Amino acid sequence: MDKQAGEFTRFLSHISVWDTLNHQAKERYRSKLAPDFRLFDLLRCNEMTLSRCLAFLLDPKGTHGQGELFLSKFLQILPENLSFPCSGEATIFTEYTMPDARRLDILLTCSNSAIGIENKPWAEDQLLQLYDYAKWMNERYTQNHWLLIYLCNNEIGEKTLPSDSNPNLKDGVFPFTFYRFVEWLEECSLHVTALQVRVFIDELAQFIREQINGESNMDEQSELTQLILSSPENIRATFLAARSLRNIKSQMWRKFSDNLLNQLIPLEVNIEYDPELLDGKKEIGFDIIFHPGDRFALRWQFEYSNYRGFCFGIVNHNEVEHVKDAILYPQIRSAMNQCFPYVSEEGSD
Structure with a gap:
């Protein structure tokens, strides 16, 4: 077990160094290559x-x-x-x-x-x-x-x-x-044959790879794969980390929950987490409920799978209530737009 732990520690050190160098390379060539720019990130792509x-x-x-x-x-x-x-x-x-x-x-x-x-x-x-x-x-x-x-x-x-x-x-x-x-x-x-159409297609393909298929940047993915395959020790450490991933997520979410509750003690609120949060499914998250009888709650959730597309808003917490209030809902939307004027919004039930 000590040998595995040592291999795992060295592997994490390699990953940390690789991540730091990768970040430095991005910063150096950001003005010329814009490696993180995605055209569809500027749009509400549903x-x-x-x-x-x-x-x-x-x-x-x-x-x-x-x-x-x-x-x-x-x-x-x-x-x-x-x-x-x-x-x-x-x-x-x-x-x-x-x-x-x-x-x-x-x-x-x-x-x-x-x-x-x-x-x-x-x-x-x-x-x-x-x-x-x-x-x-x-x-x-x-x-x-x-x-x-x-x-x-x-x-x-x-x-x-x-x-x-x-x-x-x-x-x-x-x-x-x-x-x-x-x-x-x-x-x-x-x-x-039209350059602008080809750019559009390439951007659309990139969006689908990352936001639907869950693929990471192809160059970074290739470099990380080569790092993992560079030695038997790295391969074993990767599998060891994969087996522990669910427990790691569980502990991180539990620590986050405890810290959040401590910060919100003066408000005496309750936090409800979706059961599938550990699985990284789409449209999962957590609600902050200020009173058990409240009709609405604050909600944070991931729009897409694998913890991507983090968003927040106000949701109807009353499962019995299905009809939108013609007066109240526009008021909520107006208040949200006033508080967060620079955040893209999309209304739903």
């Missing part, structure tokens, strides 16, 4: 924004000026048994409202054929969501001239498309990951 970006690229008439480049490359990556007949002029819609009031993120129609895209970078599946989309498309577009793409890094779940669904519906649903999405963007970028 699910709807991603859908608009994808629809913009797939539209042959889009202002990107590349014609059918993106659409043709997109159709080429579909498996041969899911080849999609697309002849004639394509029309594309975002947030397409169906008869049952469900809204399909993207709908691309081409003569008597259609492709639907359900974009799920972070949000949870709704009950029978893919089933309802597939059923509607199957009824509207005959001869199986339809395809429903499930854009998500998770597998298709029983909740959204039950396993006992009609085979015609299940066969028309195609899972497509954001990892494959990035590969499609990179392939298209090689053939784009």
